[in-house]
Amino acid sequence: MTLATAASAVAGYFARVVVTPVKERVEDLEILAVVKGPEGDEVILPATDETVVDGTYGLHFHGGQSFARIGPITSFTPRDGTIARRVEHVVGGDLRTAVRGWWSSVSHLTPEDLGFASEEVRIDLPGGTAPAWYVPSTNPQAPLAGRGVWAIMVHGRGGTRQEGIKALPAAAELGVDSLLISYRNDGEAPAAPDGRYGLGVTEWEDVEAAMQYALDHGAEDILLFGWSMGGAICLQAADRSPLAARIRGLVLTGPVIDWIDVLAYQARALKIPEPVGRMTRWFISNKAGRRVTGLASPVDLKILNWIDRADQLHLRTLILHSIDDHVVPYGPSRDLAQKNPMVTFVPFARARHVKEWNHNPERWDQHVRAWVEALYTRAEPGQIGPEATSSADLDEIEAADDAD
Template sequence: MKRHSHADRNAPVSPARHWRIAMVFGGILLTLASSAVIAVGTVARRVVTPAHSRFRESDVLAIDAENGTITLGSNPDTRLPGRYGLFYGEPERYLRLGRILRSSGETVTRKLETPPDGLPASGPATFSGWYFSRPEELGIEFRDIDVPTPAGNAPAWLFPAEQDTGRWVLIVHGRGTTRSECLRAVPVWREAGYSALLVSYRNDGDAPPSADGLYGLGDTEWQDVHAALDVAVAQGATAVVLMGWSMGGTIVVQASLRSSHAEIIRGVALESPVLDWTRVLEFQADAGRIPVPLRLAAITAISSPWGRVLTGLESAVNLHGLDVVSRARELTVPILVLHSDDDGFVPSSGSHELAAARPDIVTFSPFTGARHTKLWNYDEVRWTSAIRDWAETLD
């Protein structure tokens, strides 16, 4: 074996070897940096990318066609009392679910209100709070109209009031869903004398996509609600309420603050609303165990011009401008907030803080046990009464 002398150990390292070492460490650092950038971009882009498929979080275990029942795996949603819906089967069908008949630790059996003809006996499904999936199911006169938006003609459903009072309500759905989410709200508004316009907006699957095909989280979609206000005014609207569900809450609040039709907006009704995106993203990052440095970098990427290379957004999202809680003093019209404290997706803390900041204009009706955007399903009587009573106070 060759022995190395003391002189050998202290011999200078050649420049070539220095260069090779530097190249190795540089490659490692570059790989780590590239991985970090990719991770930030992945998280950030997930926030602004519309969903193209449903998350199958429920399992249909059995359908009893003879008795008209359906048995589901038990989870926090399927255990909720009330009436709901279910996306199920291939091709996909929307099933209406009635009351709970039996419940154990593992399964929930509910009344199946949709004929089970041709349905598979079991399989993955998506639980839904819609209940109604098509406007015809309400048994109320309606017509299809187009709203000319900056992205193109966006389809909408118009349910005219029985008598023309000039009062309209524009109802806006949330992220990853469609106008059908809002059908539950039509009866109470028509009973209050309002024509109800259920709108679509860019990238929701009904309306045309934007140039980047990505959500602006309300920072761009409010323009489509402004276009719907143009249509309402052209058809005789003189007093308008804006109602939004979840991200639709962000959209309608932005429309109330930024639309040139602000003078005819008499109120804003919010169901499970996103009032501060940073708060929501932090909440969801905690649930997903996303490391703090990664989540902060992703939020910064969404809201910074340099982040567009990672997100694909045409323009950065002004998250600070979408923070309604910090901008509470700028709000001028009456606001109704309906939110469940166990929402599970959008924390209700923003709703509580907004109500505390503006008790002069905010009416807050907190729920418990109803989860996200399922307040009507959970307690239809209370939900309907809250809207009806609040609407009576408007000019």
């Protein structure tokens, strides 16, 4: 095999992975033991970049059929490379019999698990009907109660509507109704005809359908919440939907602001040479690459680049993003806020990818509540600065910039 042929094969494989939905999750975390602690069961895990971070997370095991909510760290043994964490709740199996699983930002499987009553509803998407959870506001004293504000929660690549559950406490405090949606290729909604992700270029139509559902059921204003690729989807909905005038603002956590930047970063992380990385992006964005990727239509990566399009974003936008995100680098989120005064950037530290709420729910909730309230008052949502960022966060950002 020639060097050019090998490079093309690698680029083609990487391109297919990017646009192909995840069917099965890899159980890449060893479960070492479950022991009795002073406050109940504790699970012993390898100390990894993910498991050593404080907060509340999910541990899926038995091929995803079982789930455990994992809470605070109870002990850490650096010498052995292990960490113990409290087991808060187990569903569908016995964690003591599990040997492997995967770590997740999903810490609750249903809204009821977090104390919120929900209704299962169906939304008519372009490809068929899809399930969603509707969670009504029940606090008449909340600042936005009775104003017809709905929050539509859009999960990320490889995720499900469960990702939006973490935003429900903030939504309840605000007094807004919530709609946690599924969309094409996520395993709950109908698959796209080509069975491929559009990275936001196609999925926005499903968000538009959810917006129409909300408007048909009493919504006056809409807030779009998006995580990771869900952020890219929300940005496309705000840019392309005829219903965009009904969107009051965007709340994006760990969002993909520029797919070109994300793909280049992931190629470097995989030690893929830059020319091969460029070929990967060419396969995704050109008609000739469809035979390799399986896409029905190429993905225009340029319209997914909101750094170059910063002046075209006309909606108030809040971005919450950890500076150590190892999947979607935070740089474009910061840069967009610097280029567009409509955007507020709130950095987090140590939260990794889309786990900002898991690591520090009080901080996430506080910033979301304050920012959304400001949208409906004379107050002006703040920009990056002391009002949105602690001095410790700024120090870490400056250190990260120096490292770049």
